[in-house]
């Protein structure tokens with residue numbers, strides 16, 4: 001059974017195909033409006049979400065399918081102690097495909113080992129978030145037309161930010177990509193990302209605390225929220241939460257065609273005064289997420305022989 005736990009579970013050719021399908025969906029939505037008729041997506045979200053869950057659900061509805069949803073751990077038998085394995089086996093009796101978000105790293109992978117239907121990781125702890133990366137890649141493709149020769153600044157919580165880890169992984173496969181990692185000392189990327197992704201793939205990268213100094217070089221600025229829920233103590237969170245706030249003066253030396261991204265939710269990392277700047281791409285990124293999730297659901301259901 002084909003599952004997506006990690007963005008690297010998809011080859012670059014498959015990502016290109018998903019982008020092509022997403023672009024075709026954007027151009028010809030009617031062509032796709034009944035392709036999943038009678039099929040069900042189960043969204044199993046054991047952690048809060050607005051965009052990821054609703055975009056998966058909107059995606060399935062726009063493909064003509066239906067949705068079954070667990071929107072919090074408290075409302076499911078997980079709160080009674082049910083294992084991820086049993087939940088996966090149970091939901092396989094009702095649905096055709098699962099999108100799972102879980103606070104434990106690897107939980108969607110455990111689900112995929114036990115389900116008899118495809119499982120998509122919709123975010124596991126501070127680890128991975130492959131479908132956000134698909135949204136990010138479609139955004140980069142539509143804004144820049146290429147994945148090669150780009151300088152990408154990741155700014156904020158690079159330690160716990162799973163979207164950052166997945167996107168760095170994805171970018172490791174393209175040519176001449178430069179990564180600038182902008183964070184406070186305490187929120188630098190985990191050593192496994194530094195060693196197993198950046199170093200291992202000989203990627204060009206620097207670590208800095210200085211957003212303003214990096215700004216003029218950037219083609220893409222990927223802002224992130226400080227992940228309060230993954231901190232062990234409130235004091236550290238309060239000290240670090242406002243480390244970087246992007247406002248119009250900070251863009252003074254930015255490129256005219258900079259692409260500003262953020263996986264959202266934003267707390268106050270990007271001033272709303274930037275929302276009308278043509279370089280703000282984060283609302284487009286949200287919409288792109290729905291199209292890429294449509295493309296992914298289609299691909300996995302086709303491979304499973306369900307449609």
Ligand code: NCD
Pocket residue numbers: 051052123129132162163224225227263264265
């Ligand atoms: C992100 C997540 O859940 O990892 N949100 C999302 O899915 N778009 C980022 C975050 O929570 O900060």
